[in-house]
Structure formats: C-alpha cells, structure tokens
Amino acid sequence: MTETIFRNARVLDVVAGAYVDGQSVLVADGRIKAVAPDAHRMAAADAVEIDVAGRVLMPGLCDAHVHVTAIIPNFAELGQMAPSYVTVHTADVLKGMLGRGFTTVRDAGGADWGLARAITEGTLPGPRLLYCGKALSQTGGHADMRGPGQQELGECFCCAGLGKVCDGVPEMRRACRDLIRTGATHLKLMVSGGVASPTDRIDSTQFAMEELRAAVEEAEAANIPVMGHAYTARAINRALEAGLTSIEHGNLLDQSSVDLFVAKDRFLVPTLATYRALADEGLEAGMPAPLHRKVYDVLDAGMDALRLAHRGGVNIAFGTDLLGIMHRRQLTEFALRAEVQAPIDILRSATIVAARLFRMQDQIGQVAEGFRADLIMVDGDVLHDVAAWATPETSIRLVMKDGAVMVAR
Missing domain, CATH: 3.20.20.140 (Metal-dependent hydrolases)
Incomplete structure (x- = not known):
C-alpha cells in the first residue's frame, strides 16, 4: 500500500485534551507509523502528500x-x-x-x-x-x-x-x-x-x-x-x-x-x-x-x-x-x-x-504510532466548540479508514 504523509497538521491529542501543532503524520500499511514534526522525512519518495494546512487532524x-x-x-x-x-x-x-x-x-x-x-x-x-x-x-x-x-x-x-x-x-x-x-x-x-x-x-x-x-x-x-x-x-x-x-x-x-x-x-x-x-x-x-x-x-x-x-x-x-x-x-x-x-x-x-x-483501546481512538490509520481532517476548533459538527459537509474535509481515503472534500 502506498504511504501517505499528512503535513502541517494540528493533531488533536484526545488523551491530553490538547492540540499539538506543526505535526506530520506518516501512514503506511493501514497504520500510523510516526507522528512528529519531521515524520515527513521518513516517507517514501512516492508517498502521497496531503497538506493539512493547519487544520485539525484527529481520530475517526x-x-x-x-x-x-x-x-x-x-x-x-x-x-x-x-x-x-x-x-x-x-x-x-x-x-x-x-x-x-x-x-x-x-x-x-x-x-x-x-x-x-x-x-x-x-x-x-x-x-x-x-x-x-x-x-x-x-x-x-x-x-x-x-x-x-x-x-x-x-x-x-x-x-x-x-x-x-x-x-x-x-x-x-x-x-x-x-x-x-x-x-x-x-x-x-x-x-x-x-x-x-x-x-x-x-x-x-x-x-x-x-x-x-x-x-x-x-x-x-x-x-x-x-x-x-x-x-x-x-x-x-x-x-x-x-x-x-x-x-x-x-x-x-x-x-x-x-x-x-x-x-x-x-x-x-x-x-x-x-x-x-x-x-x-x-x-x-x-x-x-x-x-x-x-x-x-x-x-x-x-x-x-x-x-x-x-x-x-x-x-x-x-x-x-x-x-x-x-x-x-x-x-x-x-x-x-x-x-x-x-x-x-x-x-x-x-x-x-x-x-x-469495544476492547480496541490499543487500535483506535488516538492519533498515535501503531494505531489504525482512522483519521479525519476538520475545519474548526473542535477542542473548545461543537459548532463544526453541525455542518459536516463543509467542516469535515477528509475521512481516512485503515489508511484509505474514504471521503475527500
């Protein structure tokens, strides 16, 4: 499976309840391989690159x-x-x-x-x-x-x-x-x-x-x-x-x-x-x-x-x-x-x-290394406001499941 690299991401850490800005997230074989400012350096030459442009990247x-x-x-x-x-x-x-x-x-x-x-x-x-x-x-x-x-x-x-x-x-x-x-x-x-x-x-x-x-x-x-x-x-x-x-x-x-x-x-x-x-x-x-x-x-x-x-x-x-x-x-x-x-x-x-x-706590629910690559890219400050969820057709820009992009707007 082709690798995907998300760049310029505002990753939502749901455990800490905080954003981590300026992150790259590397996805390969349906899993999250790395989450770090320089994770894009680990990507293969033919990796698909997605510019998150400072939007929120969070778990599905x-x-x-x-x-x-x-x-x-x-x-x-x-x-x-x-x-x-x-x-x-x-x-x-x-x-x-x-x-x-x-x-x-x-x-x-x-x-x-x-x-x-x-x-x-x-x-x-x-x-x-x-x-x-x-x-x-x-x-x-x-x-x-x-x-x-x-x-x-x-x-x-x-x-x-x-x-x-x-x-x-x-x-x-x-x-x-x-x-x-x-x-x-x-x-x-x-x-x-x-x-x-x-x-x-x-x-x-x-x-x-x-x-x-x-x-x-x-x-x-x-x-x-x-x-x-x-x-x-x-x-x-x-x-x-x-x-x-x-x-x-x-x-x-x-x-x-x-x-x-x-x-x-x-x-x-x-x-x-x-x-x-x-x-x-x-x-x-x-x-x-x-x-x-x-x-x-x-x-x-x-x-x-x-x-x-x-x-x-x-x-x-x-x-x-x-x-x-x-x-x-x-x-x-x-x-x-x-x-x-x-x-x-x-x-x-x-x-x-x-x-x-679901007894899947080591597989889903976090943007973290080793977890399934279930990710959504969202416009809006979801950490402090629920407004983005009222208009998913415009606020949810991308949905990935197991490393495959399922929805892109």
Missing part, C-alpha cells in the same frame, strides 16, 4: 449504538422486508456515517457478519462494523414486535429485523452460542421495556436474573462484551449486577445506578439524538403513533441522566440510535451533550472511551 469518530439496517423506524415492518432490499438501503446509511466522520460503529441489532465482511473486503463502503446479529428479547419484550392480537412469531436469525425471542436459560444459551458462532463482536440483551416495541412498558424489567447471568457467562467464555437496553434504575441495576458491560440509553437512572457503574467500571451509552429526532419527525418518518407517544416518557429525562452520570464519573460512550431518515442527525448528539459536557469530554466519549468499550 466511534458511534457505540447504531442500527445500520433500520431503514425505517418501524421494526415490525422492517422484519417483513427482504434482507436484500434492506441491504441496498443500508449501503446509503453506511455511506452517510462515513461522510460524518465515523470510522467505527457498533450495531445494536440487525447487522450481521455478511455486512461486516463486505465492509472489511471493501465491497461495501462504510465504517468498521461491530455487530451482535440479533438483539435477544424475552417473549413480550423490547424485540418482540408482535401486536397483542398476533400469535405467530415468524422470526429467524437470517431475516431482516431487530431481534430474536428466547425464554429460559437453555434458549438463552443456545441463542448466544449461535450468535457467537457467526462471529458476533458483542451480545445485545433487552433488559427493560422500550419505545419501539408494541406491547411492553417503559418501566418493565425483562429477563430473569438467571437468564441474564447465562448470557454473561456465554459472552465471557467467548471474551466479548454484553450491551443491555435499559431505561429505569431498577432495570439498569439488575443488569449491572448480572455483569453486563454497558447500558444503552439509561434515561431514568438514579444515584444508585451511578454508584454501580463506577464500582463495577461499566459503561453508559446515552442516545439523546434519537429521542429528539423521534419527537420532531418520528411520525413523518413512519413510526406508529402509539409508539411515538412513548418517546415523551423518556425524552426530557435523558439530559438529567447524562448530567448525573457525568458528575458521578461514569464511563460515558458516544451513541445515537437513529432510525430511517433520521440517521442524518447523527452529529446532533454533540450539540445535545454540550449542554452538560465540555467538547473534549464528548470527543473522548466518541474516541478513547468508545475504544475501551
């Missing part, structure tokens, strides 16, 4: 909670679509994420090994895709998309859709093992009610403790993490006690939850962008009205939960959970979080914190 962004196959915000309808049709539209979702500077995303239900392999091969342009396959749910849980009058489940691991129902420890173990067989990089459990499901309540807890612990045991055997969808403190605390790695959303957590997060060194992945987006345009995008009304049960509480978790020192990763046409609002998470967090804290959540959650 991570989104720890996406649904790349959610081409509509109606999971019941999505489950009736042909996987081939969903994949065609998923390509646009992935391309949009790259254009917004995301080089690694963690799917929370729907994506599979085929999409991940196509991206790795370069057949399908997109961010590096971490996938769980199907999210696991109890009967009547957050991934059970049957209405109250429906009896036939009609789901399988290969169909389009969010999740799969399993009840009891043996079914849980079998489901987890089958997902691990396909190469899942993590497991996803629905441990409370949710907005997008037709028959459960936001304040319900889901799965018995022995089922949760069985899933954690299977994940630990495979050395992969477990993410859990949860809203209320009761559901969150049960999941943390059972050993789950991260809690997604967490809008209704309380101080007891914060204390558990810290004591167990677990992760919270707030997804403020999706609730704002669903409130604004969920109906227009195709979300059923009864489910749209459930958005308001958690909308305002999300900011309070972020504030409590941030003050308490919880590991907070960046996530968005957007659906359908609302994927375009992925970077609005920056402006929403900026009401509580400093820009550098949000950047860390989308780089080094997410990398640690």
